[in-house]
Amino acid sequence: DAKTTQPPSMDCAEGRAANLPCNHSTISGNEYVYWYRQIHSQGPQYIIHGLKNNETNEMASLIITEDRKSSTLILPHATLRDTAVYYCIVRVHILTGGGNKLTFGTGTQLKVEL
Amino acid sequence: EPEVTQTPSHQVTQMGQEVILRCVPISNHLYFYWYRQILGQKVEFLVSFYNNEISEKSEIFDDQFSVERPDGSNFTLKIRSTKLEDSAMYFCASSDGTGGPEAFFGQGTRLTVV
Numbered sequence: 001d002a003k004t005t006q007p008p009s010m011d012c013a014e015g016r017a018a019n020l021p022c023n024h025s026t027i028s029g030n031e032y033v034y035w036y037r038q039i040h041s042q043g044p045q046y047i048i049h050g051l052k053n054n055e056t057n058e059m060a061s062l063i064i065t066e067d068r069k070s071s072t073l074i075l076p077h078a079t080l081r082d083t084a085v086y087y088c089i090v091r092v093h094i095l096t097g098g099g100n101k102l103t104f105g106t107g108t109q110l111k112v113e114l
Numbered sequence: 115e116p117e118v119t120q121t122p123s124h125q126v127t128q129m130g131q132e133v134i135l136r137c138v139p140i141s142n143h144l145y146f147y148w149y150r151q152i153l154g155q156k157v158e159f160l161v162s163f164y165n166n167e168i169s170e171k172s173e174i175f176d177d178q179f180s181v182e183r184p185d186g187s188n189f190t191l192k193i194r195s196t197k198l199e200d201s202a203m204y205f206c207a208s209s210d211g212t213g214g215p216e217a218f219f220g221q222g223t224r225l226t227v228v
Binding site for chain 1: 118145147149151157158159162170172203205207209216217218219220221223224
């Protein structure tokens with residue numbers, strides 16, 4: 001799986017958009033970008049994933065550059081409850097037979113403040 | 115909303131004792147995982163389980179560890195002879211078999227070995 005690079009920490013004012021960058025310059029053509037977050041010591045929570053098109057769901061938007069070497073997770077209106085460690089993970093999407101493990105890095109600690 | 119449940123939330127055990135951590139995955143999911151997170155460190159993959167057998171395991175998952183799906187609903191992780199360094203949060207996760215890439219994590223069991 002391709003390696004990712006994320007800033008160790010970021011701050012964001014409540015109500016503003018939080019833009020979390022991720023660099024994955026060695027990504028392969030069949031590798032997806034996944035984002036998870038971990039609030040305090042709870043279990044990681046799936047946020048969003050994408051291959052090459054921008055994606056949006058009820059939690060966030062994912063913007064992937066045209067060359068796919070980097071991406072940005074956008075939380076449009078951050079709240080205090082979005083304070084968490086955000087993980088960008090790149091891996092092949094395996095459909096059958098298991099092996100869908102996730103390799104977590106150190107992520108970005110997002111702190112949302114009043 | 116369906117969720118992965120883990121019991122107990124906190125387990126304290128003496129070094130050398132056996133422990134069993136229990137998980138109830140989401141009912142229609144086919145892939146099951148255990149991860150662990152030592153305090154202050156990354157979330158680490160331990161093992162994946164599919165079709166009643168281990169599909170992948172990490173170096174951490176040595177002979178002291180075993181997994182089982184005893185009754186079609188529970189998924190357990192057994193540590194035969196616990197060591198101090200086994201102290202960690204253990205997360206169970208499951209994912210479906212339709213190609214959905216996201217894994218759903220439980221809230222974890224904090225294992226403390228004394």
